[in-house]
Amino acid sequence: MKFYFNGSPNPTKVALFLEEAGVFYEPVPIDTRRGQQFDPQFLAINPNAKVPAIDDDGVVVFDSNAILLYLAEKTGRFLPAPGAANRAELLSWLMLVATGLGPFSGQAVHFKHFAPEKVPYANDRYQFESGRHFSVIDAHLKGRRYMVGDAYGIVDMAVWSWARMLPFILGDDACARFPNLKRLFDEISARPAAQRAVALKDAYPFKAEMDEDARRHMFKHLQAT
Numbered sequence: 001m002k003f004y005f006n007g008s009p010n011p012t013k014v015a016l017f018l019e020e021a022g023v024f025y026e027p028v029p030i031d032t033r034r035g036q037q038f039d040p041q042f043l044a045i046n047p048n049a050k051v052p053a054i055d056d057d058g059v060v061v062f063d064s065n066a067i068l069l070y071l072a073e074k075t076g077r078f079l080p081a082p083g084a085a086n087r088a089e090l091l092s093w094l095m096l097v098a099t100g101l102g103p104f105s106g107q108a109v110h111f112k113h114f115a116p117e118k119v120p121y122a123n124d125r126y127q128f129e130s131g132r133h134f135s136v137i138d139a140h141l142k143g144r145r146y147m148v149g150d151a152y153g154i155v156d157m158a159v160w161s162w163a164r165m166l167p168f169i170l171g172d173d174a175c176a177r178f179p180n181l182k183r184l185f186d187e188i189s190a191r192p193a194a195q196r197a198v199a200l201k202d203a204y205p206f207k208a209e210m211d212e213d214a215r216r217h218m219f220k221h222l223q224a225t
Helices: 009-021 064-075 084-114 120-141 154-163 166-170 179-189 192-203 212-218
Strands: 002-005 026-029 053-056 059-062
Touching (some): 009 064, 009 084, 009 192, 026 192, 053 064, 059 064, 084 120, 084 154, 084 166, 120 179, 154 166, 154 179
Antiparallel strands (some): 002 053, 053 059
């Protein structure tokens, strides 16, 4: 299995699953600040030019949440107990991360840290919405150890990957605002598989600078305007 990745939240959640499940994989770094997501070889894997993606012996899956579900179903690992109610809860929370928490947090980061000009309305909207999504998850975790059922699973992995970015998204005091989420985050972060997933990027020379060339590759809309 080839795993196309970088160190951002979405690939890191897939790295966590692969490490937890003991799946053998070949890491393929995609440096988005150098524009490698637009190389023809990668576009043949993911026409959306986003990481992560996997090529599982010819079976290609892209989008981090789709990959988590694919791997969980393939291996039979990190899924809730069988039953329609558990399946519905799994899909509901996984899609909340896919369509809400992840996109709104990504936009919050963009307008807070990377937008070439300050746009107060956009910044305020995405700060509020990302915080709202984290609040929904924090409230759900009150009195519960995990997101779905009573066992660690793929929704926990998906939430953890974005919770790692809380101070960068919402500020240094953000973790204190979500104590139930912080408890889950700390538990997962202490797992050896999580530590290996986070460290994976350190073995490769990803570009750190957000210079004009990196902006050109990452924010294509700037060229269009």
